[in-house]
Amino acid sequence: MEDDIRVSHSFGRSYVDVLSARRGDAKWVTDAVAYPTSVEEVRKVLDLAMQQDLAVIPWGGGTSVVGGVTPETDNHRGVVTLSLERMNRTLKISPRDQLGSFECGIFGPDLEQRLQARGLTLGHFPQSFEFSTLGGWIATRSSGQASSLYGDISHRVMGLTVQTPGGEVRWERPIEEATGPSVDSLFIGSEGTLGILTDATLSLSPRPESATYRALLLKDWKDALVFLQEVAAGPVVPAVIRLSDPAETRLTLAGREAPLGLKGVLERTYLGYHGVAQGGTCLGILGFEGDRSAVDAGWKRAVPLLARAGGIDVGRGAGESWRKERFSLPYLRDLLMDHGLFVETLETGTAWSTLQGLYDALHSRLQEAARSLRLPLFIGTHLSHATSHGACLYLTLITQQSPEGVDEPFTTLKRAAMGAITSHHGSLSHHHGIGSMHRPWVSPLWEGVARDVLWSMKSKLDPKGLLNPGKTLPLRPQP
Amino acid sequence: MEDDIRVSHSFGRSYVDVLSARRGDAKWVTDAVAYPTSVEEVRKVLDLAMQQDLAVIPWGGGTSVVGGVTPETDNHRGVVTLSLERMNRTLKISPRDQLGSFECGIFGPDLEQRLQARGLTLGHFPQSFEFSTLGGWIATRSSGQASSLYGDISHRVMGLTVQTPGGEVRWERPIEEATGPSVDSLFIGSEGTLGILTDATLSLSPRPESATYRALLLKDWKDALVFLQEVAAGPVVPAVIRLSDPAETRLTLAGREAPLGLKGVLERTYLGYHGVAQGGTCLGILGFEGDRSAVDAGWKRAVPLLARAGGIDVGRGAGESWRKERFSLPYLRDLLMDHGLFVETLETGTAWSTLQGLYDALHSRLQEAARSLRLPLFIGTHLSHATSHGACLYLTLITQQSPEGVDEPFTTLKRAAMGAITSHHGSLSHHHGIGSMHRPWVSPLWEGVARDVLWSMKSKLDPKGLLNPGKTLPLRPQP
Numbered sequence: 029m030e031d032d033i034r035v036s037h038s039f040g041r042s043y044v045d046v047l048s049a050r051r052g053d054a055k056w057v058t059d060a061v062a063y064p065t066s067v068e069e070v071r072k073v074l075d076l077a078m079q080q081d082l083a084v085i086p087w088g089g090g091t092s093v094v095g096g097v098t099p100e101t102d103n104h105r106g107v108v109t110l111s112l113e114r115m116n117r118t119l120k121i122s123p124r125d126q127l128g129s130f131e132c133g134i135f136g137p138d139l140e141q142r143l144q145a146r147g148l149t150l151g152h153f154p155q156s157f158e159f160s161t162l163g164g165w166i167a168t169r170s171s172g173q174a175s176s177l178y179g180d181i182s183h184r185v186m187g188l189t190v191q192t193p194g195g196e197v198r199w200e201r202p203i204e205e206a207t208g209p210s211v212d213s214l215f216i217g218s219e220g221t222l223g224i225l226t227d228a229t230l231s232l233s234p235r236p237e238s239a240t241y242r243a244l245l246l247k248d249w250k251d252a253l254v255f256l257q258e259v260a261a262g263p264v265v266p267a268v269i270r271l272s273d274p275a276e277t278r279l280t281l282a283g284r285e286a287p288l289g290l291k292g293v294l295e296r297t298y299l300g301y302h303g304v305a306q307g308g309t310c311l312g313i314l315g316f317e318g319d320r321s322a323v324d325a326g327w328k329r330a331v332p333l334l335a336r337a338g339g340i341d342v343g344r345g346a347g348e349s350w351r352k353e354r355f356s357l358p359y360l361r362d363l364l365m366d367h368g369l370f371v372e373t374l375e376t377g378t379a380w381s382t383l384q385g386l387y388d389a390l391h392s393r394l395q396e397a398a399r400s401l402r403l404p405l406f407i408g409t410h411l412s413h414a415t416s417h418g419a420c421l422y423l424t425l426i427t428q429q430s431p432e433g434v435d436e437p438f439t440t441l442k443r444a445a446m447g448a449i450t451s452h453h454g455s456l457s458h459h460h461g462i463g464s465m466h467r468p469w470v471s472p473l474w475e476g477v478a479r480d481v482l483w484s485m486k487s488k489l490d491p492k493g494l495l496n497p498g499k500t501l502p503l504r505p506q507p
Numbered sequence: 508m509e510d511d512i513r514v515s516h517s518f519g520r521s522y523v524d525v526l527s528a529r530r531g532d533a534k535w536v537t538d539a540v541a542y543p544t545s546v547e548e549v550r551k552v553l554d555l556a557m558q559q560d561l562a563v564i565p566w567g568g569g570t571s572v573v574g575g576v577t578p579e580t581d582n583h584r585g586v587v588t589l590s591l592e593r594m595n596r597t598l599k600i601s602p603r604d605q606l607g608s609f610e611c612g613i614f615g616p617d618l619e620q621r622l623q624a625r626g627l628t629l630g631h632f633p634q635s636f637e638f639s640t641l642g643g644w645i646a647t648r649s650s651g652q653a654s655s656l657y658g659d660i661s662h663r664v665m666g667l668t669v670q671t672p673g674g675e676v677r678w679e680r681p682i683e684e685a686t687g688p689s690v691d692s693l694f695i696g697s698e699g700t701l702g703i704l705t706d707a708t709l710s711l712s713p714r715p716e717s718a719t720y721r722a723l724l725l726k727d728w729k730d731a732l733v734f735l736q737e738v739a740a741g742p743v744v745p746a747v748i749r750l751s752d753p754a755e756t757r758l759t760l761a762g763r764e765a766p767l768g769l770k771g772v773l774e775r776t777y778l779g780y781h782g783v784a785q786g787g788t789c790l791g792i793l794g795f796e797g798d799r800s801a802v803d804a805g806w807k808r809a810v811p812l813l814a815r816a817g818g819i820d821v822g823r824g825a826g827e828s829w830r831k832e833r834f835s836l837p838y839l840r841d842l843l844m845d846h847g848l849f850v851e852t853l854e855t856g857t858a859w860s861t862l863q864g865l866y867d868a869l870h871s872r873l874q875e876a877a878r879s880l881r882l883p884l885f886i887g888t889h890l891s892h893a894t895s896h897g898a899c900l901y902l903t904l905i906t907q908q909s910p911e912g913v914d915e916p917f918t919t920l921k922r923a924a925m926g927a928i929t930s931h932h933g934s935l936s937h938h939h940g941i942g943s944m945h946r947p948w949v950s951p952l953w954e955g956v957a958r959d960v961l962w963s964m965k966s967k968l969d970p971k972g973l974l975n976p977g978k979t980l981p982l983r984p985q986p
Contacts, residue, residue, distance in 0.1 A: 125858040126740075126895045169685040180683045183662075186896070195956035202858045203897040204659045205934040206648040206696065208941055208949065208979050211957050213692040217685065231896060234740070261605075261713070263801040264742075322742040325804060379604040379681045416605045417665070417710060418682040455684040462687055470687065477674035477968060478690050484963040489956060500687050 037061045037109045038099055040092035041156075041358065042465065043372040046365060047434045058085065058099035058109040065114045067226050070191045073110055074224070077494050078193050080105060084494050086220040087111040088164030089135065091156040093373070094463030096168065096219055101497045110224060112163050119227060121146050127186060127202055129229040132163030148232040151178030151267070154459065158355055163225040169217035171420070171459035173354060174267040175413045176260060177317065178233060180459070181216070187229030188212040192222065192489040200229055214485065219461055220496035222489050238323045241268065241315035243346030246339035249273055250384070252310050253411070255337035257380050259314065260414035264326035268315035268351075269414045273387075276408030276424065277311040312339070313350045357424075370427045370437060376449045377458035379418040383411070387421055389448035394425065397444035401437050403427045413458065420458040462500040474502035516540045516588045517578055519571035520635075520837065521944065522851040525844060526913045537564065537578035537588040544593045546705050549670045552589055553703070556973050557672050559584060563973050565699040566590040567643030568614065570635040572852070573942030575647065575698055580976045589703060591642050598706060600625050606665060606681055608708040611642030627711040630657030630746070633938065637834055642704040648696035650899070650938035652833060653746040654892045655739060656796065657712060659938070660695070666708030667691040671701065671968040679708055693964065698940055699975035701968050718796035719806065720747065722825030725789045725818035728752055729863070732890070734816035736859050738793065739893035743805035747794035747830075748893045752866075755887030755903065756790040791818070792829045836903075849906045849916060855928045856937035858897040862890070866900055868927035873904065876923035880916050882906045892937065899937040941979040953981035 038057045039045040048054060059082075064070045077084045083104040090097055099107040112133030119129035123146050130139060136157040143149055152172040154160060164170070166188070171180035178184070187200030199212040215222055246252035252271050260269055272280060316326035334341065361371045378386050391407060398405035406426040413420040423445070430436045446469050449456065456466050456473075474482060479502050486493075486501065517536045518524040527533060538561075543549045556563045562583040569576055578586040591612030598608035602625050609618060615636040622628055631651040633639060643649070645667070650659035657663070666679030678691040694701055725731035731750050739748055751759060795805035813820065840850045857865045870886060877884035885905040892899040902924070909915045925948050928935065935945050935952075953961060958981050965972075965980065 122858070122860060124860045125897060127858065169683075169687075171683055171685065175683070182683070182689075192956060194959065197957045197960075198954075199957075201934075203856045203894055203899075203934070204648075204650055204654070204661070204892070204937065205856060206650065206936040206938045206940045207934055207945075207952070208648075208696045208698070209693050209701070209961065210661075210696065211953070211961065214688050214960075217687045217689065219687070222688070233895075263798040319742040321804060321808070325800060329800070377682045377684060379601070379606065381601060381603045413683070415682055416712075418604060420682075455680075455682070455686055457685040458683065459685045461685045466686075473686070474690070475677075477671060478676045478678075480673065481676075481693075481964050481967045482688065482690065484967045485960050488960045488963045 033061050034058050037087055037090065037111065040090060040095060040097045040463075042093040042095060043365075043370065044434050044438050045095070046362065047429070050365075051434065053434065056098055056100045056107075059106040060108045061087070062108055062110050063114050064110065064112075067189070067191060067196075070110070070224055070226055073108065074191060074193050077108060078492060081492065082494065083107045083497050084224070085109045085496050086163070086167065086224050088133065088161035088167070089156065089159040091160045091164070092168070092461065092463055094457070094461050094465040096461055096463035096499055098464060100464065103497065104494065112161060112224075115226065118142055121148070123147055125202065126232045126234075127229055128232050129187065129227060130162055131227050132161060132166070132225045134162050136160055143232060144235050147235050149235045150184060150230055151233050152181055152184065153354070155355055155357060162228060166216055166225055166228055167219050168461035169459075171413055173412070174315075174317070176269055176415060177265050177267040182213070184231045185212060185216055185228055186231050188215055188225060189227045190215050190223035191226055192224075193494060194489045194491065197223065202229070217461075219463065219500040221500050222486060222495065234318075236317040238320040239267070239315065239317035240323055240327065240344060241313060241347035241351045242344055243342040243350060244312035244314055244334060244339050245342055246271070246310045246312055246337060248308055248338065249310050251337045252312065252339065253383065255333055255339060256312070256411065256414055256419070258333050259330050260419070261416045264316065264322050264329065266314055266326060266330075267317040268313055270410050270412040271310055271312045272408065272410040274308050274310060275406065276410050277309055279406070279408045280311055313347060315347065315351065364426065365429070368429050370425070370429045372425050372438060372441070373423060374425070374442070374445050375420055375422040375458045375460055376454035376456070377413070377418060377420045378452070378454050382453040383419060383421070386448065386452040386454045389452045390421065390423060390445055393444040393448040394441060397440050398427060398437070401440055403437055421454075464498050467498070467500065470500070471502040479505050512540050513537050516566055516569065516590065519569060519574060519576045519942075521572040521574060522844075522849065523913050523917050524574070525841065526908070529844075530913065532913065535577055535579045538585040539587045540566070541587055541589050542593050543589065543591075546668070546670060546675075549589070549703055549705055552587065553670060553672050556587060557971060560971065561973065562586045562976050563703070564588045564975050565642070565646065565703050567612065567640035567646070568635065568638040570639045570643070571647070571940065571942055573936070573940050574944040575940055575942035575978055577943060579943065582976065583973065591640060591703075594705065597621055600627065602626055604681065605711045605713075606708055607711050608666065608706060609641055610706050611640065611645070611704040613641050615639055622711060623714050626714050628714045629663060629709055630712050631660055631663065632833070634834055634836060641707060645695055645704055645707055646698050647940035650892055652891070653794075653796070655748055655894060656744050656746040661692070663710045664691060664695055664707055665710050667694055667704060668706045669694050669702035670705055671703075672970065672973060673968045676702065681708070696940075698942065698979040700979050701965060701974065713797075715796040717799040717802045718746070718794065719802055719823065720792060720794035720826035720830045721823055722821040722829060723791035723793055723813060723818050724821055725750070725791055725816060727787055727817065728789050730816045731789050731791065731818065732862065734812055734818060735791070735890065735893055735898070737812050738809050739898070740895045743795065743801050743808065745793055745805060745809075746796045747792055749889050749891040750789055750791045751887065751889040753787050753789060754885065755889050756788055758885070758887045759790055792826060794826065794830065843905065844908070847908050849904070849908045851904050851917060851920070852902060853904070853921070853924050854899055854901040854937045854939055855933035855935070856892070856897060856899045857931070857933050861932040862898060862900070865927065865931040865933045868931040869900065869902060869924060872923040872927040873902075873920060876919050877906060877916070880919055882916055900933075943977050946977070946979065949979070950981040958984050
């Protein structure tokens with residue numbers, strides 16, 4: 029097998045991964061990449077792995093930013109990375125039942141194209157949409173940018189087929205059932221440690237007949253939060269609702285060229301008219317989609333709430349620009365890295381009542397950590413994925429790359445952030461997953477018998493511990 | 508302990524349970540009823556059960572209609588029924604986060620009263636609402652009558668504390684997280700076989716500012732199904748949507764007194780005007796609730812769809828009557844049993860595309876079974892709990908009681924129904940659970956490694972097999 033195929037299947041897309049790959053500094057390289065085309069071939073790979081004691085790393089699009097696909101192991105004779113890219117067939121689309129079944133290697137754009145041709149959508153648009161797969165979304169318990177309306181992927185899975193070294197697990201539940209514990213939910217979020225997801229049945233929505241995205245400007249972060257919570261509560265739930273804090277707003281506007289007009293609008297009308305210091309202004313994106321009457325009702329309700337929060341509508345042009353460019357941030361990250369910058373993102377979720385406390389703790393701990401490294405640190409933050417219960421905070425951290433090694437300032441900043449998260453009711457991840465990078469903070473969540481149960485399941489499904497070693501699961505309890 | 512307390516905690520509310528209790532024919536009677544008031548006392552009961560080898564049957568409201576609370580066991584020294592009724596405290600209600608935490612012994616009306624006083628609702632109204640508990644709902648994966656809008660209980664559980672002989676399991680996830688497999692989902696639907704649910708955190712909705720329920724008459728069952736599916740698809744989702752088939756419609760109208768006026772309306776206007784034979788008419792209930800604008804939008808969309816399906820709106824009076832009386836069917840059942848009748852219900856769910864096939868199969872198999880018993884059988888059916896994917900079919904079976912024994916015609920009819928369900932894509936239960944009665948049909952759903960995994964979990968949580976023996980779980984795999 030060509031080396032470049034093995035190497036390109038040995039890194040995810042975190043800052044550490046990208047920098048390691050660029051510097052040719054590969055700590056772990058997979059021994060082989062398998063491209064099964066059927067369940068039978070997946071089972072052959074698993075059987076071979078059992079016989080030969082090979083670790084198996086499932087590979088969807090390889091976009092993990094938390095070390096979810098690194099072929100790391102000291103305990104096996106070798107590592108095979110199992111790419112699902114040739115398993116991308118449509119098994120069934122039923123517009124009548126609003127259900128569809130697909131093999132799990134299908135990429136986002138293909139899936140949406142096939143659904144939209146039948147008048148349907150999954151409505152799942154993570155930032156990695158172009159390069160990530162259905163199986164990857166389910167394995168990482170992913171949340172799309174429009175999750176306020178469509179829910180996260182765990183709400184969409186109505187059936188699942190999983191290949192484990194111990195055998196196949198298959199479940200389908202097209203509508204709610206009162207029939208005992210749900211076995212498929214064990215595999216949602218399992219990140220390849222419990223089995224290889226080969227196909228899934230999904231709850232679908234009608235392809236939206238209408239969609240309107242608008243950019244908003246709000247004078248004050250805290251007033252804006254009140255507005256966002258009011259809008260997220262519905263009854264017409266927006267598809268996308270997000271708010272950049274003043275720092276991220278400045279970064280976003282600085283990067284805009286004149287044709288977009290947003291910066292001009294901002295300077296000419298809002299900032300001038302209201303006399304607000306640019307420093308405090310927050311850029312928001314609000315999008316409704318679906319049935320035309322629902323979209324209209326959503327805006328009708330949002331407009332007076334926006335006015336009461338001291339905000340203005342900058343219009344559809346800027347909103348649609350965001351929508352068109354919404355998958356482009358990772359490209360910008362790579363460009364900035366070319367110029368010697370450290371760029372990393374992190375995200376967490378919490379309830380509305382603990383959101384500001386978590387925001388403050390993250391900022392102060394991260395700046396403190398940067399001071400300890402004697403580095404200037406830019407933090408741009410936005411709130412997104414809002415529900416009636418809470419929202420996600422998404423932070424972009426920019427500082428200088430360390431000339432030697434790849435781990436600093438990554439490790440120090442990650443530790444600082446996780447400290448703030450665990451002490452301020454944040455989740456270890458809202459939609460990036462756990463992988464190997466967040467794993468040190470997982471074990472305390474699985475205390476006592478819960479951890480025993482998880483590992484007894486793991487032992488049944490994967491008796492030799494071959495599946496994605498070192499990822500996601502809390503440490504194995506000592507016997 | 509008084510015998511009557513022990514006896515009254517030894518039966519659920521199925522036909523077989525009620526008839527057995529009335530005839531003083533108790534095959535199983537629990538040895539003791541424990542009323543713990545705290546987690547510590549629950550743990551003491553479990554510790555004692557471990558020491559003394561006692562089976563433990565958790566008891567919420569005791570309304571199981573599938574043998575979920577029968578104290579049956581030949582493998583233990585005794586049985587203790589653990590009533591949660593003294594654990595009914597509010598732990599926290601957060602209107603800001605739309606979350607609430609309660610001890611699991613709280614009854615439906617108490618829970619709603621405490622929530623509504625804070626401007627909130629859980630929106631969970633199973634037919635047993637008055638006599639069932641939060642813990643019972645979660646343990647049976649219950650679905651309320653308004654589940655089209657509020658979802659079933661599994662969508663509402665954001666956190667759970669469970670006491671198992673192996674220790675406590677606690678989980679909380681106020682908003683979506685990408686943090687590995689979800690351990691709380693293992694206990695939803697576990698019907699007391701994996702642990703005792705002691706408290707839960709729930710996703711709440713605003714108390715509806717408006718609610719309108721109307722009765723409808725539709726000329727034809729199949730046209731009516733099209734209408735129901737269109738309405739259930741939203742965008743404004745109804746709270747309640749149900750449709751009685753012609754047989755259930757006749758039964759319902761026959762039982763109405765003049766003051767309601769529905770029968771009169773039917774005879775005077777609809778049947779006369781359209782010249783439709785009464786035989787084919789279907790009674791529907793459609794209710795929207797929530798924000799006033801959403802309710803208005805829901806009706807605005809439903810009215811022309813109803814007209815297109817050849818239906819008419821009989822008005823709010825009849826709709827509100829249904830709403831007021833919606834928990835009363837079980838009382839009627841007991842009254843009919845006083846008069847020597849057999850009355851039993853069964854329910855199943857399926858996707859829209861398989862719904863009519865399942866309906867036909869259920870009816871033909873049940874009538875065939877009744878003929879084999881030489882009994883006349885009345886079957887009244889309604890569709891309810893509709894989503895964009897499918898709906899529940901709810902059947903009421905009325906025939907004569909067998910003078911000897913309680914098992915016939917119950918056993919023969921149950922077997923016939925389960926045969927139709929398993930061969931026509933129905934679920935073993937949509938919202939009643941599995942208990943002991945549906946258990947013979949569960950094992951085929953858990954094949955191979957899935958069953959091994961479930962039982963390895965069970966063994967960790969309940970090493971001596973004390974928890975609700977003989978319920979819900981597929982049979983233990985042979986070693």
